[in-house]
Amino acid sequence: MDTLAIVILNYNGQSFLAKFLPTVLANADGHPVYVADSASTDGSVAFLQANFPAVIVIQLPRNDGYAGGYNLALEHIRTHYGGATYYVLPNSDIEVTPGWLSPVLNLMKANPKIAACQPKIRSYSERTLFEHAGAAGGFVDWLGYVFCRGRVFATFETDHGQYDNDQRIFWATGACLFMRADVFHETGGFDAFFFAHMEEIDWCWRAQRLGYEVWACGQSVVYHVGGGTLHKSNPQKTYLNYRNSLFMLYKNWPADGWLWGKILLRLVLDGLSSVLFLKVGQWRDVLAIIRAHFAFYGRLPELRRQRTALQQQQKAEARLYAQSIVWQYFAENKKTFAEISGVKADSSAL
Known part of the structure; x- marks a missing residue:
């Protein structure tokens, strides 16, 4: 070997x-x-x-x-x-x-x-x-x-x-x-x-x-180089990123977490991001975000099965960042990792 x-x-x-x-x-x-x-x-x-x-x-x-x-x-x-x-x-x-x-x-x-x-x-x-x-x-x-x-x-x-x-x-x-x-x-x-x-x-x-x-x-x-297979401006990349983010969140979120509340917030925030795409004329990306959410809801039965199986196998919790990076970046104007609340650039953990 x-x-x-x-x-x-x-x-x-x-x-x-x-x-x-x-x-x-x-x-x-x-x-x-x-x-x-x-x-x-x-x-x-x-x-x-x-x-x-x-x-x-x-x-x-x-x-x-x-x-x-x-x-x-x-x-x-x-x-x-x-x-x-x-x-x-x-x-x-x-x-x-x-x-x-x-x-x-x-x-x-x-x-x-x-x-x-x-x-x-x-x-x-x-x-x-x-x-x-x-x-x-x-x-x-x-x-x-x-x-x-x-x-x-x-x-x-x-x-x-x-x-x-x-x-x-x-x-x-x-x-x-x-x-x-x-x-x-x-x-x-x-x-x-x-x-x-x-x-x-x-x-x-x-x-x-x-x-x-x-x-x-x-x-x-x-x-x-980045974007060698699928360029960042391609709406298909937008679709996969938004869809897969929802898949990942649903499958892995802790059993005692406020999951559907988070999904609802994601719907709102993803909708707001669509406005940003519209402002620069990228309407195909808006359609990609809509498609991503419908794809998520359509796959819920399989995601639910995966979620149950992962919970049965779980031995430890994965430590997520407890605040909203969206709020910190867009509302509080914290643009770099070092500016994120409570985190230093060389910190050993979040």
Whole structure:
């Protein structure tokens, strides 16, 4: 069994593979590199076979998104290649740096309770800024809204070392996600119905409910292009983010929590966010938000089944941020992580 498997999921990303795969191979530290191809139509598989013979190519039968694709790929690695102790899942549009692996692996080996970890994620185009997808580690507020050290909504901090510490967090980004393989398989992997977006947050939440921890490693950094498969301006991305956030909240909220009150508040706040989209003429995003809520209500029977099963398996509570990040950001004008009430930039916990 390998210590680490580096696994890149690809769908029509030949240009990203050509640009970033050489850096991954050069900094793989002897660990195997896999590319799981989700039935690409851009010649990715032939390109890999011709130009990167060291890469192990896994050909998936269809595009099941990030969640379903990685479920298939990691199960394939476990059953056909002997598996690994840890997985790392860098997006195809991630530029890794020398020494990016060892700080994270050392942190995870030192603490067997860590199920997931991430490096610092900086912007590929603006090298000193944190990037949207995870920044320096993520949290979830009491209404299910997510934010990060280094990035709160549309405010991106410059990295000047304020998050170089190793920090326990709530969720680690799927842009470059390190995971303990046994925990991934113990949990049943990602929720494939999410398809893409927030599946890693849902998984981190579920892992914590089993007693595991999630961390960010401040001594490892990678650079992320972002939006390589689905650009942030695409209404489908809006739909998936709003829908999956509701899925995640309903499935995982504590049994004694005020769940339906929170869902009602989310309906109101999501409606207000639609007004912001309307003000800039993005009416397709408004329709996407409406679709997301109807999709949530339509899936309630299955979500209820999942919620019951998770409650029966639960061993620990996952610690959410107790205040509203929406209120703090928009009403109190607190734009950075350090400005959030009661939290310092180098705090060890929320």
